[in-house]
Amino acid sequence: MIIAVDGPAASGKGTIAKALAVHFALPWLDTGLLYRAVGIGVLRAGGDPDNPNIALTACDFPDALLEDPALRSEGAGAYASRVSVHPEVRAALIERQKAFAAQPGGAVLDGRDIGTVIAPHADAKLFVTASPEIRAERRYRDESADNQDANHDAILADIIQRDKRDSERANAPLKRAEDADLLDTSDLTISAAVQRAIALVEART
Numbered sequence: 001m002i003i004a005v006d007g008p009a010a011s012g013k014g015t016i017a018k019a020l021a022v023h024f025a026l027p028w029l030d031t032g033l034l035y036r037a038v039g040i041g042v043l044r045a046g047g048d049p050d051n052p053n054i055a056l057t058a059c060d061f062p063d064a065l066l067e068d069p070a071l072r073s074e075g076a077g078a079y080a081s082r083v084s085v086h087p088e089v090r091a092a093l094i095e096r097q098k099a100f101a102a103q104p105g106g107a108v109l110d111g112r113d114i115g116t117v118i119a120p121h122a123d124a125k126l127f128v129t130a131s132p133e134i135r136a137e138r139r140y141r142d143e144s145a146d147n148q149d150a151n152h153d154a155i156l157a158d159i160i161q162r163d164k165r166d167s168e169r170a171n172a173p174l175k176r177a178e179d180a181d182l183l184d185t186s187d188l189t190i191s192a193a194v195q196r197a198i199a200l201v202e203a204r205t
C-alpha cells in the first residue's frame with residue numbers, strides 16, 4: 001500500500017504521515033528533508049540557492065546529513081524552497097523517492113508532489129491543508145518555546161511566500177492531485193486530524 005501525503009508548510013502533513021506509517025506499519029519518508037539537505041549544503045557553503053549549478057552540487061549529500069537537527073530550521077526550509085525550484089535538483093532527488101515508494105509492502109511519503117509526480121498511482125492520497133494564519137500560529141508556538149525572539153508576523157510572511165513559490169513553480173508545483181482527498185486541519189486537534197486521515201485512507205484501500 002502506498003500512501004501519498006501532500007500539503008503546504010505547517011499544515012500537519014508530517015505529523016499525519018508519521019501517524020499513518022505507525023498505524024499501517026509502513027516505512028515513512030519525509031521528502032522535505034531531502035530538499036532541506038540540499039538547501040543546508042548550499043547555505044553552509046555560502047552559495048546562491050537560486051543558481052541551479054550550485055544547488056546541483058549539493059544534491060550528492062551523505063545520508064547522515066538527514067539526521068542533522070539543523071535541517072528543521074527556518075533557514076534550511078527557506079533555502080529548500082529556493083533550491084527545489086530547479087528541475088535539475090528535482091531530477092537528482094526523484095529516483096531515491098520513487099525507490100522508497102516502490103519497496104515491497106508499500107510506504108508512506110509526504111511532500112509537495114508525491115501524489116502528482118513521485119507516486120501518481122498511490123493507493124491513497126491526502127492533500128493536507130490549513131489556513132496560513134493557523135499554520136503561522138502553530139509554527140510560532142513551536143518556535144517561541146525555545147526562541148524568545150520568534151516573530152509571528154515574520155513567520156506568517158515566510159509561510160505566504162513559501163506557499164507562493166511552491167505552488168507557482170513550473171516544475172512539480174504544490175497542488176492537489178485530482179484523486180486526492182482534502183483534509184483541512186484548521187479546526188482539528190492533532191488526534192482528530194489523524195483519526196480523519198486513517199478513515200480516509202481506509203475508505204480508499
Ligand code: C5P
Nearest residue numbers: 009031032033035080081084111112113
Ligand atoms: O515540507 P518541508 O517544509 O520540509 O519542505 C521544505 C521545502 O522543500 C518546501 O518548501 C518545498 O519547496 C520543498 N519540497 C518540494 N517537494 C517535496 C518536498 C519538499 O519541493 N516533495
